Amino acid sequence: MSLSMYQASIPVFIHMMGNLSAILEKAAGYATAKKIEPSVLVNARLAPDMRPLSFQIQVASDLAKGCAARLAGIDAPSMPDTETTFPELQERIAKTIAFLKTVSAAQVDGSEEREIVLKLRGQETKFKGQPYLLTFALPNFYFHITTAYAILRHNGLDIGKSDFLGVR
Amino acid sequence: MSLSMYQASIPVFIHMMGNLSAILEKAAGYATAKKIEPSVLVNARLAPDMRPLSFQIQVASDLAKGCAARLAGIDAPSMPDTETTFPELQERIAKTIAFLKTVSAAQVDGSEEREIVLKLRGQETKFKGQPYLLTFALPNFYFHITTAYAILRHNGLDIGKSDFLGVR
DSSP, X not given: OOOOTTTTTHHHHHHHHHHHHHHHHHHHHHHXXXXXXXXXXXXXXXXXXXXXXXXXXXXXXXXXXXHHHHHHTSOOXXXXXXXXXXXXXXXXXXXXXXXXXXXXXXXXXXXXXOEEEEEETTEXXXXXXXXXXXXXXXXXXXXXXXXXXXXXXHTXXXXXXXXXXXXX | OOOOTTTTTXXXXXXXXXXXXXXXXXXXXXXXXXXXOHHHHHTOOSSTTSOOHHHHHHHHHHHHHHHHHHXXXXXXXXXXXXXXXXXXXXHHXXXXXXHHHHOOHHHHTTGGGOEEEEEETTEEEEEEHHHIIIIIIHHHHHHHHHHHHHHHHHTTOOOOHHHHHTOO
């Protein structure tokens, strides 16, 4: 079995979105236990000009479903970034995972050379499928999952690397 | 050209370690400009029980060189985690990149099924090469690079996503 575009993307996204869901579940429980207004955590940031927790999850979702769709040559479901509560963020994650599960290896495999066109800062940027996955989608995706983790960790949530990696 | 174990690992590590080096360069310049004692940044953390910036870089280095070596079936150079200054951290990164550049596609390709044995929390854990790369080494590597970024961003360094992704 040799590494494929599907294996390097879809199962990774599904696994990490599941880990993110479990981390948010802990965050919601922490808010309840410590009588923290949940919106304080949902809106928490690491710097005044960085985006809040909710945004990190919305963008992680966008990167996962956008990458899956672009590699497969299909449309991703639109999700309008209206989530403001833990249950809404969980629903966003669940919908993202549900979409990812509809994308098959047959659709994604062989997309190494597929032309991907993105609008970045208002400019069209062209990638081939493989560098798009390896140098744009995956690092960006991990960036936002880790930032979500870091925001919660900074705010006192008792989580560790095993929560991030999903080692249970 | 189809995705290979080499392409999904070594060039990714080299690219991201280079981005990390450029971010640390900015951090050193920021310390000078703002008359911040550099060790304040080198020892900065996001939470009292999280590890400092220096550790994030040491572990990112360990993950990159460890993964490269394990997939290639060779030994990684030992680096004893003694760095306490920006120049020392830069040297650590440079040595890591220099090692990564010695690892060839011929050594790494075909390592999907290679047995990898790690000691995690004192216990032997066995992986095959592909899940080791996709579910352990890469997420872990990105976790520490992003955490280094987040520590510096939280401490006022003016960096953005393009620094993280290395889009110049």
